Amino acid sequence: MNKLKNSDDHAKRRAKRSGNPAKAAKAAEEESRAAANRVSRVPQKVVRTGSPSWYAPSMVVLMVIGLLWVVVTYLFKGKYPLPYFLHHHAADWLSNGNLYIGFIIMMVGFLGLLRWK
The missing domain is CATH 1.10.287 (Helix Hairpins)
Structure with missing residues (x-):
């Protein structure tokens, strides 16, 4: 399992450094998609914007x-x-x-x- 992960990371790094612009663009797109799918596990306080309850x-x-x-x-x-x-x-x-x-x-x-x- 660990070897698969390392080989995937190595392939992504190689695609980014590649002279082929199509490979570099695809690697950048996959990276941005992965960043968008990450979910923060830290709870965020919701700011109340409405009027007070009274x-x-x-x-x-x-x-x-x-x-x-x-x-x-x-x-x-x-x-x-x-x-x-x-x-x-x-x-x-x-x-x-x-x-x-x-x-x-x-x-x-x-x-x-x-x-x-």
């Missing part, structure tokens, strides 16, 4: 909080969750401030989910 659930929670904010605003006609907007800005565009806050919270959650990997 990211998607926190964005969904933001969207649910925003939805609940808007529902509470409609149910209590703008008095709750923050009565400030109805008391201090009854005549201007900030009278619907609770709706704006709810939609902003939902948009932050939605835009965060767009960046989730």
Whole structure:
């Protein structure tokens, strides 16, 4: 067995040094094929490239909080969750401030989910 291996190695070395370009090309091709088929037995650590595991659930929670904010605003006609907007800005565009806050919270959650990997 050992003699066969030595004779194969010797034939490959001879083919590489040969003046015949076809033999040299074939030897180089066999060598590159053998190098491609070698498998590393050393375990490699896989690098995680996606988002952390807490990211998607926190964005969904933001969207649910925003939805609940808007529902509470409609149910209590703008008095709750923050009565400030109805008391201090009854005549201007900030009278619907609770709706704006709810939609902003939902948009932050939605835009965060767009960046989730």
